Amino acid sequence: MSESKLINTFARERVDNLASQNGEPSWLKELRVSSWEAYLQTPMPTGRDEGWRKTEIDSLDLSTLNAIDLSTKNDLKAKLPDWFETALTFFDNHSGVVAEVGHSSISAKLSADLVSQGVIFCSIKQALHDHAELIRPYLSKIGSDQKFVLMNKALFNSGTFLYVPANVEIEGPFVSLTHFTSLNGAPNGVAIFPRLIAVLGKHSKASLVNVLSSEQGKESKSSSRSLANALVEVHVEAGAKFEYLELQKFDDNVFAITRTHNQVEQDAVIKSLTVAIGGSQLKGDIVTVLNAHGASSDLQGIVLGDTDEHYSFNTIQKHNAPNTTSNINFRVALKGNAQSIYQGIIEVAKVAQKTAAFQSNKNLLLGAEARADSIPKLEILADDVKCSHGATVGPVDREQIFYLMSRGLAAPEAEELIVTGFFRQILEACTIGRAKEWVYDVLAEKIHQV
Amino acid sequence: MTAKQPLLSVQNLHVKVEDKEILKGVDLNIYAGEVHAIMGRNGSGKSTLSYTLIGHPRYVVTEGKILFKGVDIVEMTPDQRARNGMALAFQYPVAIPGVSVSNFLRASVKAIRGKDVPVKEFRQELKAQMKKLGVADEFLGRYINDGFSGGEKKRIEILQLALLKPALAVLDETDSGLDIDALKIVSEGINNLSNPETAILLITHYQRILNYVEPQFVHVFQDGRIVKSGGGELSKELEARGYDWVLQELTSSAVS
Ligand SMILES: Nc1ncnc2c1ncn2[C@@H]1O[C@H](COP(=O)(O)OP(=O)(O)OP(=O)(O)O)[C@@H](O)[C@H]1O
Numbered sequence: 027m028s029e030s031k032l033i034n035t036f037a038r039e040r041v042d043n044l045a046s047q048n049g050e051p052s053w054l055k056e057l058r059v060s061s062w063e064a065y066l067q068t069p070m071p072t073g074r075d076e077g078w079r080k081t082e083i084d085s086l087d088l089s090t091l092n093a094i095d096l097s098t099k100n101d102l103k104a105k106l107p108d109w110f111e112t113a114l115t116f117f118d119n120h121s122g123v124v125a126e127v128g129h130s131s132i133s134a135k136l137s138a139d140l141v142s143q144g145v146i147f148c149s150i151k152q153a154l155h156d157h158a159e160l161i162r163p164y165l166s167k168i169g170s171d172q173k174f175v176l177m178n179k180a181l182f183n184s185g186t187f188l189y190v191p192a193n194v195e196i197e198g199p200f201v202s203l204t205h206f207t208s209l210n211g212a213p214n215g216v217a218i219f220p221r222l223i224a225v226l227g228k229h230s231k232a233s234l235v236n237v238l239s240s241e242q243g244k245e246s247k248s249s250s251r252s253l254a255n256a257l258v259e260v261h262v263e264a265g266a267k268f269e270y271l272e273l274q275k276f277d278d279n280v281f282a283i284t285r286t287h288n289q290v291e292q293d294a295v296i297k298s299l300t301v302a303i304g305g306s307q308l309k310g311d312i313v314t315v316l317n318a319h320g321a322s323s324d325l326q327g328i329v330l331g332d333t334d335e336h337y338s339f340n341t342i343q344k345h346n347a348p349n350t351t352s353n354i355n356f357r358v359a360l361k362g363n364a365q366s367i368y369q370g371i372i373e374v375a376k377v378a379q380k381t382a383a384f385q386s387n388k389n390l391l392l393g394a395e396a397r398a399d400s401i402p403k404l405e406i407l408a409d410d411v412k413c414s415h416g417a418t419v420g421p422v423d424r425e426q427i428f429y430l431m432s433r434g435l436a437a438p439e440a441e442e443l444i445v446t447g448f449f450r451q452i453l454e455a456c457t458i459g460r461a462k463e464w465v466y467d468v469l470a471e472k473i474h475q476v
Numbered sequence: 477m478t479a480k481q482p483l484l485s486v487q488n489l490h491v492k493v494e495d496k497e498i499l500k501g502v503d504l505n506i507y508a509g510e511v512h513a514i515m516g517r518n519g520s521g522k523s524t525l526s527y528t529l530i531g532h533p534r535y536v537v538t539e540g541k542i543l544f545k546g547v548d549i550v551e552m553t554p555d556q557r558a559r560n561g562m563a564l565a566f567q568y569p570v571a572i573p574g575v576s577v578s579n580f581l582r583a584s585v586k587a588i589r590g591k592d593v594p595v596k597e598f599r600q601e602l603k604a605q606m607k608k609l610g611v612a613d614e615f616l617g618r619y620i621n622d623g624f625s626g627g628e629k630k631r632i633e634i635l636q637l638a639l640l641k642p643a644l645a646v647l648d649e650t651d652s653g654l655d656i657d658a659l660k661i662v663s664e665g666i667n668n669l670s671n672p673e674t675a676i677l678l679i680t681h682y683q684r685i686l687n688y689v690e691p692q693f694v695h696v697f698q699d700g701r702i703v704k705s706g707g708g709e710l711s712k713e714l715e716a717r718g719y720d721w722v723l724q725e726l727t728s729s730a731v732s
């Protein structure tokens with residue numbers, strides 16, 4: 027890692043540098059700068075803020091972080107992590123892979139067919155270069171007053187852009203990887219700001235697998251924290267169908283803050299699965315806005331925590347129009363001393379009559395010291411709605427364990443089978459390639475680790 | 477001690493559940509090659525005996541012994557007992573959503589046999605047993621006991637035992653809830669478990685299954701112990717005369 031890349035992240039200078047070193051157009055620089063100014067105006071969240079409960083955000087010392095630039099050079103032969111190579115075997119019909127692995131960037135080879143239909147799948151850097159006018163409106167379409175979203179919008183320097191024109195339907199999934207080394211040998215941690223934008227034109231159909239990860243370090247977590255601040259913005263236009271799978275698999279010195287915003291228009295459908303299986307602190311917001319008549323969303327979440335990992339996921343189902351439906355199914359299993367807090371917010375606007383909104387959160391406590399909290403929050407202003415929410419927190423059912431043991435399985439084996447089964451029910455909903463088998467394997471592997 | 481050692485020997489077994497004594501001195505010897513039936517009123521402790529045999533942690537042995545293959549198993553965990561050759565078909569098998577029947581069967585067969593069975597071989601064996609028991613293929617992909625009808629649960633229990641081939645099979649009301657045809661099929665399944673090396677302990681309320689699975693010994697359970705034992709004909713007598721008859725006989729013999 028060259029010294030010149032290690033510029034303290036949180037300085038206006040950094041914003042200027044990004045703009046000039048990437049040869050960005052002036053409008054983009056203006057966008058970055060205005061986000062930066064808003065960032066400065068916004069107070070830093072604290073652990074006392076409702077959305078940040080139990081995140082230990084106060085322990086994140088931004089002044090020590092150094093932003094690193096991912097994907098500074100195109101390198102088709104760059105080495106992908108072994109586990110990611112394995113993952114790709116589950117998506118053998120993929121439509122393209124974009125990978126940013128440290129400094130290297132691997133671009134997707136799209137079929138001539140996709141290219142001729144106007145499909146774009148590339149790194150966000152390349153999109154800003156080659157398709158600036160196309161991506162431009164999407165950079166500012168979704169506003170935010172969130173400190174870390176503004177930070178990302180000012181400093182984003184990696185990530186992926188998917189654009190599927192109207193009426194184009196694509197079977198094989200797109201796959202995106204953002205992988206970094208959080209331990210740079212220096213005393214300070216690093217920071218990355220990936221931004222993913224997916225645009226599904228009217229009546230189009232596609233799926234995307236997004237993997238956010240960092241190198242499993244050999245050093246202990248006593249070494250300094252690194253930050254991954256990721257922003258995912260999904261625009262599902264009228265009548266379009268989108269399926270999304272995200273895996274967050276970080277090293278245990280990474281503080282990851284992710285925000286996903288799904289904007290769903292008339293009669294459009296989004297289906298998504300978020301899987302979080304590693305990191306020191308993972309704080310994720312998943313906002314789904316059902317913006318027009320007939321929009322629907324079906325979100326699944328999986329958290330598998332171990333040791334002293336900390337997970338804080340907030341989902342927000344926002345019904346802005348009548349006849350919209352949303353469903354959330356969020357499951358958490360915690361080993362060791364892992365902790366999780368899930369906050370599920372359902373907001374139904376006054377105009378959003380005939381809305382259906384469902385939310386379920388189940389938590390399995392495997393470790394004696396594991397802790398899970400579940401907080402539903404309903405803000406329903408319309409009067410003709412169907413709405414339900416439910417949460418459970420508890421250990422594995424002893425009767426289930428006993429049943430499996432009575433058929434010869436040792437206690438740990440029995441527990442493992444029940445926990446993977448707990449997640450399998452959620453995985454069933456995912457129809458991207460052989461994604462569910464892959465995720466199942468990834469989960470089983472983590473359960474095996476002691 | 478006879479030359480032959482019993483496969484199962486229950487001696488003066490006392491069992492507590494949540495500080496309440498349920499079994500109050502059960503004595504029972506079962507030899508390889510035998511089929512035993514236990515009958516008795518609701519709540520008399522039959523299921524408690526079966527749970528205790530397989531080692532459910534809620535049932536605490538306060539007195540007495542359970543010797544299986546000559547070894548006291550009271551301190552053994554359920555999986556150790558299972559790997560030792562004991563199996564219980566539950567009266568109320570629990571559902572485990574998310575765990576498919578096929579995954580579970582493979583895991584349990586592997587655990588019991590102590591080695592992985594090649595996939596192809598296992599599938600063949602499984603398909604053959606499923607056919608015998610009239611279990612449709614779709615059950616393999618379904619979650620264990622999840623949404624199964626009462627009769628379906630019982631069939632799957634017997635399917636598991638057929639694959640595990642236990643030395644001692646304890647069947648707790650496996651006949652309850654079965655339709656007439658299913659009863660026949662399941663009874664055949666039970667008979668197939670029986671051979672000169674194995675034994676069966678069948679808990680039931682009904683004479684009907686005993687027309688298909690013929691026990692050499694019938695025991696009457698009452699208030700946590702066996703109060704009367706006899707041959708196969710005892711079940712018919714019970715059916716005709718009810719449990720009061722046994723009790724009256726007991727009290728009158730006690731008086732005389
Ligand atoms: N967990 C428990 N807590 C309290 N009492 C229990 C528990 N388990 C069993 N018992 C009691 O022990 C007694 C025997 O129950 P058990 O289930 O062994 O009867 P059973 O003979 O199998 O009856 P059935 O013919 O109805 O199946 C009953 O009075 C029952 O209520």
Ligand SMILES: [Mg+2]
Pocket residue numbers: 522523524567648649
């Ligand atoms: Mg019973």
